[in-house]
Amino acid sequence: MPRIFVQRVPSGHGDGRWTGAMDGTAPQRYGTTMIRFRTNLSLACLGLLALLSACAAPPDAITAAQSPVQSMEALPREMAGFRREGFVVDYARQVGNPGLGASARYVPMSGERVIATVYIYDRGVRRSPEGGSSPDVDAELRSTLGEVQALVQLGRYRSFAPELAMSMSGPGGGTDLRCRNFRLGLGDGVITGDSVCVTIQGGAFVKVRVSSFQRQEPTAAGLMAASLLSAVVQARAPVR
Incomplete structure (x- = not known):
């Protein structure tokens, strides 16, 4: 069974303490954070675990040499409860x-x-x-969060506060993807819950940003974000 790990990230720091595994086993407690996480999101975790079990693909599953735009356009318009909105952006x-x-926007x-x-x-x-085990994934997550923090300095956002980090491991024991969660204050005072999840395929x-x-x-x-990214990985892996 795949496992969902969460990590406590103190404000202003990029690392923290492992708090447990969301696979039905009892996690370590870290204040009240883990208790609230399990209570509010246990059903969502079960659904995500089922999706991860179904979508584990071997590393050499992708054989077609597609450009990012072609790969994005080939994705289903509906995945993991989301529907694509608008056009694919070719950077x-x-x-x-x-x-x-390339990128594409999806909405619930x-x-x-x-x-x-x-x-x-x-x-x-x-x-x-x-x-998700590659050092490149950790480096990319740091780069992405650095870009968000730079936008705070430029006044695009009002505030940035790191929260729990997450990683998903599949049946083989390797890390399938990594996520960093954070709270973002927008220029108009609205607060959003955000996450960035990354893997290599x-x-x-x-990458998925929510x-x-x-x-x-x-x-x-x-x-x-993890559920949608898992669906993207599954959709890009051809049937053997």
Whole structure:
């Protein structure tokens, strides 16, 4: 059975303490954070674990040499309770940087006020190994959060507060993906629960960013981001 690990990240720091595994076993307690996490999100965790079990793909599953735009356009319009909205963005055309790949926006079919963006890119370097265990994944998460913090300094956002970090491990024991959750204060005073989840598949980063306006809980955003990213990975892996 795949396991969902959460990590306490003190404000202003990039690392913290492992608090347990969301796979039905009893986690360590870390104040009240873990208790509230289990109470409010246990059903969502069960659904995500089922999806992760179904979508574990071998590292060499992707064989077609598709561009990020082609790969994005080939994704289902509906995945993990989300529906694609608008067009695929080609950053090679838009900003002249092929390494930034492509992105597409997804919104919940339930109508909940959540925005999810799926990215496929490699920053000009083929990435390895596959999955979430690569040092490149940790480096990319740090880079992404650094970009968000830079926008706070520029006045685009009012505040940034790191919350729980998460990682998902599949049946084989390796890490499938990693997530960093955070709370973001927007310029108009609205607070959102946000998450960024990243893995490597087919030599490229596959990333999902979720911003939840309705439920301002970063861990809930993390579960949505992990579920959508797992669905993307499954959709990109061809049937053998």
